[in-house]
Every structure is written in structure tokens, then in C-alpha cells.
Amino acid sequence: MGIRNRLWFAGDRKEFRMIERPAYMDRIRPFIGKNIIKVLVGARRSGKSTLLKLIREQLLADGAPERSMLHLNFESSATAGIRNADDLVGYVGERLGAVDGPIRLFLDEIQEVEHWEKAVRSFMVDYDADIYLTGSNARMLSSDLATYITGRYITIDVYPFSFAEFLAAYRQSVGPIDERAAFRRYVTQGGFPFQTDLAFDQAAGMQYLSDLFSTILFKDVVRHAGVRDADALERVVRHAIGEEGHLITVANIAAYMKSEQRRISAETIASYLDAACRAFLIYRVPREDAVGKRALKINEKYYVVDQGLRGAIGLDNATAIDQVLEGIVYMELRRRGYDVRVGKVGGKEIDFIARCGGETAYYQVSYLVGSQQTADREFGAFDGLDDNWPKYVLSLDEFPQTRDGIRGVNIIDWLLEKRGE
Structure with missing residues (x-):
């Protein structure tokens, strides 16, 4: 491997099959080469490092010299000597200090470097630098960036494969597959990109x-949050994932832990859940009064970042298919840039209120809307809403019904954006 490749692949020698992710590249491309820090955040192994490689390929295609690029993965033994800001500044100066013109820095899992934000600020002052960061801890990145680099960065959330990406990756890596068969695999295996290297072997x-679940839990939650009782943390997180899509409170979890002969305070449980959210392992969804548009302070929902993790910790996705489908829809709404809430209309619940760019849409999610009773429940959830924003009932029905202006849409078609519009 030549010196230029060593510069790029420092701490990352293994070759991976790169899957194009055009939705992310379309968001990143306007900022490539600009004097603004690009921050890619998301769960460990969700594809952030691959996106850095795709950005590099775009820069090379645009004519940027490879000698101006340096990629450092701070979880690799190759970067073990870079522990703090001074180490990082010295290393970059040694490798790229003599480069004429702009330098391009790709700093992977930057939160592993103590006071990293001071080094990044130094690069912006001392160089014509095009900087890309990735991280797996929301609080560490957001608080440090806001403090030291105010107004000079953008954040892009990176998630495991959507179903559309999973389908494309499967066909590219393994071969043809029917959309419905692929979705059954997606429900079970989820969408973490490394499965392409495993040929999607279940x-x-x-x-x-x-x-991966253990790694996220112990490297991104226990260590960064300073958790002392890792076993209690794991029990709390597993319970929250098991209750995915159900309204729960800290008091509910405390009662469950007590039944397991583990007494944990409400404050400690809340801190555990916050830490798991900061590591992008689970997502908290608040509730609001859909009519009064005001936040409700009790009862929230949690969703795991990827349904494959749910199955990997021993939960049966098939028997909890309603919860799993709800989680898949929630994460897809986030991928599409929506701010998502759980809605309450009188005594009824709307699964999701999704807002983006001044527009709103409402979603109910059901496995099958077969019986009249189920149809009345799912479509009736919107009773009391008198606005004209679109309303959807998503299900796995092959011929979903529509009534009273509320559209029934097959979930697979919706995920693939085949909405007949």
C-alpha cells in the first residue's frame, strides 16, 4: 500500500464493499469543500465511516489531490498515540503541514480524543481545512461544538439502512429477491450495513x-455516561426495547425492576434512558395533544434504532410484529427528516404526528386492517382532528382500504415510496 493510501486509511486497513447511499450524499454534497465542519452522527456501525469514504471519492472525482487527505479512525490501534488535542494537532501538522492548498480531514469517532474540539478549532484557524467528523455520542458532540465552534458546523444524522437501501444492497451483494421476501428478512435482521459483508447470512x-448491542451498550453508554451498574443499565434498556411502541413511564420501569429484585431510583432509570438515547441506541418520542398542540409531560414511547438489534437480544420480532412495524415506520420518518411526536386526541392515540418544513402528516400503523373492529379503531384514531393535513393508515394489507379521506397504504410500498401519487 502506497504512502498516499496509508494517509487515507490510517487506522482502517480492511477493505469493505461500499454501498452507495445517495440520500445522504445529496445532503452532504452542497457542503463538500466548504469552510464549515460536517458532522455525521449516529449509532455505531450505521455507515458513517463508509460515508466518509464516499465523500473522499467525490473529492477525488472533483480533482482534489489525494495527498491533501487524511483519515483517522480513533478506535483503531493505529491511532493509539493520539489521545488529546495536542497529539492530534501535532499528528496532522506532521502529515499535512507541507501540503499546498486546502487539506481534507476525516476524523472518525472523534469523541475518543480528549478536548478534540480545541484541535478542530485550531485546524479551522491555521489551515484552509475541509473537515468531516463522525461520532457516536450526541451530547459530547453537540455540547462541545456549540461551545467552541458556534455557527460553523452542520449535523447530519446517519441511520442503518432503510428498507429501500437494504433491498438495493441485498440485490447488489447477493442477487435478485422479491420485495416481500426481502421485507421479511428486514423485519428479522434489520439494516445495519455490515450485513453486506456477511452476504446477509441470518x-x-x-x-x-x-x-454490536453489547459494544454500543458498554462503549457508548456505560463508559461515556460513567455508569457504575452495567447490569442494571442493560436490564433497563432491554425492558425499554421490549416495550417498544408502548406508552411507558420511569415509574413503570422502576416497578418492573422491583419485580426483578432490583431496586433502582427513578432518577437513575431516567439517566440510563438518557444515556442510551445519546448513544443513538434508542429514541424517545414525546406525546402531545394533537388538537391543542401542547406537549404532554407523562407517558412516552421508545424505539430501538434498528429492529435487528431487537431480535438479537432475544425478543421475537414475529410475535411482536405490530411493535416492530411501528418502529420501522418511526425510523423511516426520521430518515425523511420529520420531527415526530405521539398524538393524543381525547381518549385516543395517534401513532405519529410527523412535521417537516411547515407541513404535517398523521400516521397510524397496523399489521393488518382486516376486521371491521380493527378498521374502526385505526381509522377512528383521527376522529376529532379537523385540519386538512394528510392522514395515513399503514399496514401490510395488499389491498389497503381508504375511507373518509384517510388513505390506507401498504407499508412496503410506502417504504419504497410507491404511494400512487
Whole structure:
């Protein structure tokens, strides 16, 4: 491997099959080469490092010299000597100090470097620098960036594969597959991108996901949050994932822990859930009064970042298909840039109120809307809403019904954006 490749791949020698992710590249492309820090955040192994490589390829295609680029993965033994801001400044100066013109820095899992924000600010002052960061802890990145680099960065959330990406990656890596068959695999295996390297083998994939869950829990939650009782943390997080899509409170979880002979204070449980959210392992969804547009302070929902993790920790996705489908829809709404809330209309619940760019849409999610009773419940959830924003009932029905202006849409078609519009 030549010196230029060593500069790029420092701390990351393994070759990976890169899957194009055009939705992310379209968001990043306007900022490539600009004097603004690009911050990619998301769960560990969600594809942030691959996006850095795709950005590099775009820069090379645009004519940027490879000698001006440096990629450092701070979880690799190759970067073990870079522990703080001074180390990082010295390393970059040694490698790229003699480069004429702009330098391009790709700093992967930057939160591993103590006081990293001071080094990044130094690069912006001392160089004509095009900087890309990735991180797996929301609070560390957001608080440090806001404090030291105010107004000079953009944040892009990175998630595991959507179903559309999963389908494309499967067909590219393995071969043809029917959309419905692919969705069954997606429900079980989820969308973490490394499965492409495993040829989407289910047994190997589930072992990988089990190990990944432990890694996220202990490297991105326990260590960064300073948790002392890792076993209690794991029990709380597993319970929250098991209750995915159900309204729960800290008091509910405390009662569950007590039944397990583990007494934990409400404050500690809340801190555990916050830490898991900051590591992008789970997502908290608040509730609001859909008519009065005011936030409700009790009862929230949690969703796991990827349904494959749910199966990997021993939960049966098939028997909890309603919860799993709800989680898939929630994460897809986030991918599409929506701010999402759980809605309450009188005594009824709307699964999701999704807002983006001044527009609103309402979603109910159901496995099948077969019986009249189920149809009345799902479509009736919108009773009391008198606005004209679109309302959807998503299900796996092959021929979904529509009534009273509320559209029934097949979930698979919706995920693939085949909405007949």
C-alpha cells in the first residue's frame, strides 16, 4: 500500500464493499469543500465511516489531490498515540503541514480524543481545512461544538439502512429477491450495513448484532455516561426495547425492576434512558395533544434504532410484529427528516404526528386492517382532528382500504415510496 493510501486509511486497513447511499450524499454534497465542519452522527456501525469514504471519492472525482487527505479512525490501534488535542494537532501538522492548498480531514469517532474540539478549532484557524467528523455520542458532540465552534458546523444524522437501501444492497451483494421476501428478512435482521459483508447470512448477522448491542451498550453508554451498574443499565434498556411502541413511564420501569429484585431510583432509570438515547441506541418520542398542540409531560414511547438489534437480544420480532412495524415506520420518518411526536386526541392515540418544513402528516400503523373492529379503531384514531393535513393508515394489507379521506397504504410500498401519487 502506497504512502498516499496509508494517509487515507490510517487506522482502517480492511477493505469493505461500499454501498452507495445517495440520500445522504445529496445532503452532504452542497457542503463538500466548504469552510464549515460536517458532522455525521449516529449509532455505531450505521455507515458513517463508509460515508466518509464516499465523500473522499467525490473529492477525488472533483480533482482534489489525494495527498491533501487524511483519515483517522480513533478506535483503531493505529491511532493509539493520539489521545488529546495536542497529539492530534501535532499528528496532522506532521502529515499535512507541507501540503499546498486546502487539506481534507476525516476524523472518525472523534469523541475518543480528549478536548478534540480545541484541535478542530485550531485546524479551522491555521489551515484552509475541509473537515468531516463522525461520532457516536450526541451530547459530547453537540455540547462541545456549540461551545467552541458556534455557527460553523452542520449535523447530519446517519441511520442503518432503510428498507429501500437494504433491498438495493441485498440485490447488489447477493442477487435478485422479491420485495416481500426481502421485507421479511428486514423485519428479522434489520439494516445495519455490515450485513453486506456477511452476504446477509441470518445466523452470522444475528451474532454480529448481538455483539454490536453489547459494544454500543458498554462503549457508548456505560463508559461515556460513567455508569457504575452495567447490569442494571442493560436490564433497563432491554425492558425499554421490549416495550417498544408502548406508552411507558420511569415509574413503570422502576416497578418492573422491583419485580426483578432490583431496586433502582427513578432518577437513575431516567439517566440510563438518557444515556442510551445519546448513544443513538434508542429514541424517545414525546406525546402531545394533537388538537391543542401542547406537549404532554407523562407517558412516552421508545424505539430501538434498528429492529435487528431487537431480535438479537432475544425478543421475537414475529410475535411482536405490530411493535416492530411501528418502529420501522418511526425510523423511516426520521430518515425523511420529520420531527415526530405521539398524538393524543381525547381518549385516543395517534401513532405519529410527523412535521417537516411547515407541513404535517398523521400516521397510524397496523399489521393488518382486516376486521371491521380493527378498521374502526385505526381509522377512528383521527376522529376529532379537523385540519386538512394528510392522514395515513399503514399496514401490510395488499389491498389497503381508504375511507373518509384517510388513505390506507401498504407499508412496503410506502417504504419504497410507491404511494400512487
